[in-house]
Amino acid sequence: MRLSVSIFSVSGASFGMKAVFFLLFHLLLLSLSEAQSPGFVSIDCGGTEQYVDDIGLEWTPDKQFPFGKTALISVPNEDRKQYTTVRYFPADNRKYCYTLNVTTRTRYLLRATFLYGNFDMSNVYPSFDISIGPTPWSTIVISDASTIESEESVLLAASPTISVCLSNATTGQPFISTLELRQFNGSLYYTVFESHFFLSLSARINFGAESNDSVRYPDDPFDRIWESDSVKKANYLVDIAPGTKMISTSKPIYVGHNEIPPQKVMQTAVVGTNGSLTYRLNLGGFPGNGWAASYFAEIEDLSPNETRKFKLFIPGMPEISKATVDVQENAQGSYRLYEPFYTNITLPFVFSFEFKKTNDSSKGPILNALEIYNYVEIKDGSQDASLLASFASHYPLADWAQEGGDPCQPASWSWVQCSQDSEPRILMINLSGKNLTGNIPLELTKLTNLVDLRLDGNELTGTIPDFSGCLNLEHIHLENNQLTGAVPSSLVDAPSLKELYLQNNMLSGSIPVGLLNKNIIFEYSGNVNLHGASSDKSHLIIIIVCSVFGVLLFIAGFCAFRFCAARNKRKNFHKDNHTNARPTQKLRSFFSEIATESAYKFQLAEIEDATGKFKQKIGSGGFGIVYYGKLKDGKEIAVKVLTNESFQGYREFSNEVSLLSRIHHRNLVTFLGYSQQDGKNILVYEFMHNGTLKDHLHGPASRKRSLNWIKRLEIAEDAAKGIEYLHTGCSPTIIHRDLKSSNILLDEHMRAKVSDFGLSKPVSDGSHVSSIVRGTVGYLDPEYYISQQFTEKSDIYSFGVILLELISGQEPISNENFGANCRNIVQWAKTYIDSGNIKAIIDPSLDNDYNEQSVWKIAEKATMCVKPQGIQRPPMSEVLKDIQEAIAIEQGTEQLGELAIDIFSKHSIGSSVNVDPIDLSLPGRNNSSPEMFMQPGLR
Ligand SMILES: *[C@@H]1O[C@H](CO)[C@@H](O)[C@H](O)[C@H]1NC(C)=O
Ligand SMILES: *[C@@H]1O[C@H](CO)[C@@H](O)[C@H](O)[C@H]1NC(C)=O
Ligand SMILES: *[C@@H]1O[C@H](CO)[C@@H](O)[C@H](O)[C@H]1NC(C)=O
Numbered sequence: 060m061r062l063s064v065s066i067f068s069v070s071g072a073s074f075g076m077k078a079v080f081f082l083l084f085h086l087l088l089l090s091l092s093e094a095q096s097p098g099f100v101s102i103d104c105g106g107t108e109q110y111v112d113d114i115g116l117e118w119t120p121d122k123q124f125p126f127g128k129t130a131l132i133s134v135p136n137e138d139r140k141q142y143t144t145v146r147y148f149p150a151d152n153r154k155y156c157y158t159l160n161v162t163t164r165t166r167y168l169l170r171a172t173f174l175y176g177n178f179d180m181s182n183v184y185p186s187f188d189i190s191i192g193p194t195p196w197s198t199i200v201i202s203d204a205s206t207i208e209s210e211e212s213v214l215l216a217a218s219p220t221i222s223v224c225l226s227n228a229t230t231g232q233p234f235i236s237t238l239e240l241r242q243f244n245g246s247l248y249y250t251v252f253e254s255h256f257f258l259s260l261s262a263r264i265n266f267g268a269e270s271n272d273s274v275r276y277p278d279d280p281f282d283r284i285w286e287s288d289s290v291k292k293a294n295y296l297v298d299i300a301p302g303t304k305m306i307s308t309s310k311p312i313y314v315g316h317n318e319i320p321p322q323k324v325m326q327t328a329v330v331g332t333n334g335s336l337t338y339r340l341n342l343g344g345f346p347g348n349g350w351a352a353s354y355f356a357e358i359e360d361l362s363p364n365e366t367r368k369f370k371l372f373i374p375g376m377p378e379i380s381k382a383t384v385d386v387q388e389n390a391q392g393s394y395r396l397y398e399p400f401y402t403n404i405t406l407p408f409v410f411s412f413e414f415k416k417t418n419d420s421s422k423g424p425i426l427n428a429l430e431i432y433n434y435v436e437i438k439d440g441s442q443d444a445s446l447l448a449s450f451a452s453h454y455p456l457a458d459w460a461q462e463g464g465d466p467c468q469p470a471s472w473s474w475v476q477c478s479q480d481s482e483p484r485i486l487m488i489n490l491s492g493k494n495l496t497g498n499i500p501l502e503l504t505k506l507t508n509l510v511d512l513r514l515d516g517n518e519l520t521g522t523i524p525d526f527s528g529c530l531n532l533e534h535i536h537l538e539n540n541q542l543t544g545a546v547p548s549s550l551v552d553a554p555s556l557k558e559l560y561l562q563n564n565m566l567s568g569s570i571p572v573g574l575l576n577k578n579i580i581f582e583y584s585g586n587v588n589l590h591g592a593s594s595d596k597s598h599l600i601i602i603i604v605c606s607v608f609g610v611l612l613f614i615a616g617f618c619a620f621r622f623c624a625a626r627n628k629r630k631n632f633h634k635d636n637h638t639n640a641r642p643t644q645k646l647r648s649f650f651s652e653i654a655t656e657s658a659y660k661f662q663l664a665e666i667e668d669a670t671g672k673f674k675q676k677i678g679s680g681g682f683g684i685v686y687y688g689k690l691k692d693g694k695e696i697a698v699k700v701l702t703n704e705s706f707q708g709y710r711e712f713s714n715e716v717s718l719l720s721r722i723h724h725r726n727l728v729t730f731l732g733y734s735q736q737d738g739k740n741i742l743v744y745e746f747m748h749n750g751t752l753k754d755h756l757h758g759p760a761s762r763k764r765s766l767n768w769i770k771r772l773e774i775a776e777d778a779a780k781g782i783e784y785l786h787t788g789c790s791p792t793i794i795h796r797d798l799k800s801s802n803i804l805l806d807e808h809m810r811a812k813v814s815d816f817g818l819s820k821p822v823s824d825g826s827h828v829s830s831i832v833r834g835t836v837g838y839l840d841p842e843y844y845i846s847q848q849f850t851e852k853s854d855i856y857s858f859g860v861i862l863l864e865l866i867s868g869q870e871p872i873s874n875e876n877f878g879a880n881c882r883n884i885v886q887w888a889k890t891y892i893d894s895g896n897i898k899a900i901i902d903p904s905l906d907n908d909y910n911e912q913s914v915w916k917i918a919e920k921a922t923m924c925v926k927p928q929g930i931q932r933p934p935m936s937e938v939l940k941d942i943q944e945a946i947a948i949e950q951g952t953e954q955l956g957e958l959a960i961d962i963f964s965k966h967s968i969g970s971s972v973n974v975d976p977i978d979l980s981l982p983g984r985n986n987s988s989p990e991m992f993m994q995p996g997l998r
């Protein structure tokens with residue numbers, strides 16, 4: 060395993076003692092570096108030996124690298140071995156590429172570092188470009204002999220190798236110190252753009268760091284480098300608000316299983332004791348679009364009456380400011396991580412931002428860490444790249460075949476010339492005198508834009524292949540080789556041919572007539588067995604025969620023969636293309652099968668065990684059937700087996716899963732993981748003990764013990780918070796599309812969580828969305844029938860229906876209960892509410908145990924929510940506000956004349972102070988026991 064990840068094989072050492080020594084050495088390394096994750100490649104450029112450094116990283120020298128020279132350097136205060144050498148390259152117009160083996164369709168962190176150290180004794184600070192394959196990555200500008208320049212990016216491997224190339228030296232000589240590859244295994248950095256854009260690091264900051272040292276491996280299992288904000292401050296993290304204070308804790312932080320920041324980073328933070336945190340930083344790579352995440356964890360012990368709520372403000376970007384962060388609420392407790400992020404945000408180069416506390420918050424904002432990357436569009440490179448790579452692979456030992464990267468971009472290989480297109484084509488191949496042996500590789504005949512082919516002065520054998528696919532080919536140099544066989548008649552048809560050099564080979568037979576008659580430069584001397592004249596005996600005979608049967612017949616026959624031959628040739632050519640294309644397609648689908656996306660992956664067997672082979676069905680709908688299960692550790696789960704038609708393919712499913720695993724809120728049912736095996740797509744959620752709201756309102760449970768009004772209001776509040784979070788706290792906004800009382804689940808403490816969100820894609824067949832509508836009759840936005848589009852306001856409509864259900868205890872659609880000519884709760888309730896007769900719709904089982912004012916408040920809001928037009932309906936935040944006011948009324952704590960916002964804080968203070976035992980263990984506070992941290996992802 061370890062041997063295979065090092066990029067330069069140790070093939071040289073395969074004999075006797077040396078081999079034994081190497082084996083022992085590697086066994087030793089294996090045990091020494093037990094801790095290092097697989098999928099790490101660390102190349103010490105210019106180094107001479109393999110070693111494990113102080114932090115446990117295993118470094119491999121690049122001594123097999125055929126290009127450049129190495130130099131020793133020495134820089135004060137830098138004694139890490141990998142920074143005592145460099146490899147440097149001539150300042151020419153070529154590129155120099157390292158090629159790294161990777162696993163296709165896997166995400167990697169790629170890092171290149173550069174410490175000049177005056178390696179060339181010239182004190183000329185170099186400046187040059189680096190690229191990933193054909194895509195320009197960065198311009199490295201050295202401005203100091205003893206500062207390490209570093210570039211990092213996160214990318215999805217699209218092919219089995221990644222090339223990092225140095226080129227375009229404008230000052231000094233290009234050089235490199237290290238090249239590091241770290242494999243990711245989760246989905247934090249998944250973006251929908253990842254096939255076309257990679258992420259290039261602009262900032263990764265550990266706030267409140269206790270020293271200048273950055274945090275990396277082994278604290279970070281993926282070896283990201285989290286820079287200390289005290290160092291960043293000195294460089295470019297400026298404009299820090301007064302009252303900004305560093306805090307830290309030594310308590311463990313629950314950070315989950317994805318690629319989120321390591322605990323050590325989350326254990327420190329800055330807080331804005333005056334109510335705000337502001338920073339200004341310079342973002343390399345911007346202005347542009349990027350990916351940005353902030354990482355929060357409450358690491359102060361707040362008393363129950365304290366809250367920390369804040370909003371992000373970015374000058375000039377009001378749309379960013381909408382979501383309120385409540386770390387404890389979002390993370391479901393303190394000492395737990397919450398990581399809101401933007402997958403596509405447009406940012407300037409000089410980026411100012413502020414976290415500002417909300418009016419109802421008692422504490423100022425907190426910030427533990429931050430990461431910002433900019434999107435870099437991946438270039439496709441030459442269309443001929445794979446043909447040429449395949450051609451070069453016939454000559455594994457030749458230096459010219461190891462130049463790596465794209466043949467044309469950012470600079471072309473030394474032996475090719477390319478067109479100037481954005482996806483360049485190969486125009487010339489010049490391999491004169493390179494000691495080529497064997498046959499002329501057939502890849503060359505498929506370079507359809509080739510103009511000039513020079514293979515003269517080699518030791519090529521075999522026959523001349525058919526170049527009739529190269530319609531632009533003008534110059535063919537095959538002289539001074541050992542080619543045999545006939546001169547192919549296909550050359551007669553080469554439409555652009557101007558020069559053909561075949562002299563000094565071992566060609567035989569006769570030269571096709573057409574070739575001699577063609578107006579081209581044609582050299583063929585020095586081929587002992589080649590007959591120059593085409594008018595030989597066989598032709599003469601044919602001519603005699605023809606004169607017997609008639610010249611016309613001959614011409615007709617000859618033409619037909621030529622036509623068929625040409626067609627066959629063409630056919631074969633296409634066939635070849637086909638057989639070439641098939642395997643790649645197969646490979647591609649194979650790789651997407653094994654893609655490592657997303658959240659925790661359950662084994663099917665594990666789920667079968669947990670559910671007793673899907674014994675206990677607890678629900679259905681919304682894409683599939685739900686079963687009860689219990690994991691080995693006792694955790695109860697709800698297992699949703701998706702119907703086969705739900706998702707078109709693996710990628711669609713895994714994208715959904717990736718999205719799901721990023722949505723966290725205490726009022727959303729927690730997604731625990733997924734399984735995809737044996738054609739089954741399965742989603743695993745936390746089990747909610749008290750079933751659905753629908754059961755409690757209309758089911759058997761409702762007849763046993765009905766929910767009282769205050770409980771109904773609390774359920775409405777919980778659900779509203781969950782929905783508000785989907786609408787405003789997620790980026791991009793998530794529209795539920797199927798809100799209904801059976802999608803509001805109740806936990807053991809009767810707190811509500813919204814379920815079945817995030818599965819946003821409607822069932823589709825091919826390119827057209829089919830007529831199967833997401834949404835449920837009775838809850839479905841009437842506007843949807845017209846526009847066929849869901850908006851946030853569609854969810855508001857559905858929620859309005861749920862509020863009416865809560866008030867009335869009626870189901871949304873009924874043939875009997877709403878009187879003649881009315882089957883719909885909206886129509887029915889509206890009539891009574893409009894006429895002021897609220898009593899007529901209130902659920903009789905509430906037994907008059909409610910404050911009518913609070914019911915009125917909800918009823919009025921509900922009628923707003925079910926307005927026929929979306930724009931007439933209020934946003935979720937407004938609905939939530941009214942529900943909270945209704946709760947305040949019900950609790951008799953409303954104080955007239957006060958600002959609504961004050962009412963809320965009173966309410967939340969009140970509800971936490973006079974808590975009953977149930978409320979004490981609200982999610983968010985009940986998670987202090989370590990078992991509760993045991994999410995499946997941790998095991
Ligand atoms: C990289 O992959 C190629 C092709 O599979 C293989 O020949 C080579 O040995 C690999 N290199 C290393 C260092 O594993
Ligand atoms: C080479 O670098 C110079 C200066 O950085 C830049 O202007 C030029 O466009 C680059 N050339 C290529 C081919 O990238
Ligand atoms: C992902 O990598 C981390 C760190 O190396 C490791 O702890 C975790 O078990 C890995 N997860 C999976 C699913 O492989």
Ligand SMILES: *[C@@H]1O[C@H](CO)[C@@H](O)[C@H](O)[C@H]1NC(C)=O
Pocket residue numbers: 252256348349403404405434
């Ligand atoms: C990001 O959003 C912008 C518009 O807001 C869009 O033009 C761009 O294509 C998106 N994606 C990327 C990777 O920039």
Ligand SMILES: *[C@@H]1O[C@H](CO)[C@@H](O)[C@H](O)[C@H]1NC(C)=O
Pocket residue numbers: 362364365421
């Ligand atoms: C919170 O409660 C503590 C006592 O537990 C009290 O000392 C403090 O003043 C209260 N703070 C606020 C903001 O009400």
Ligand SMILES: *[C@@H]1O[C@H](CO)[C@@H](O)[C@H](O)[C@H]1NC(C)=O
Pocket residue numbers: 492493494
């Ligand atoms: C070709 O081979 C000969 C002898 O094997 C060697 O001297 C010469 O340097 C080689 N030329 C190239 C370009 O590799």
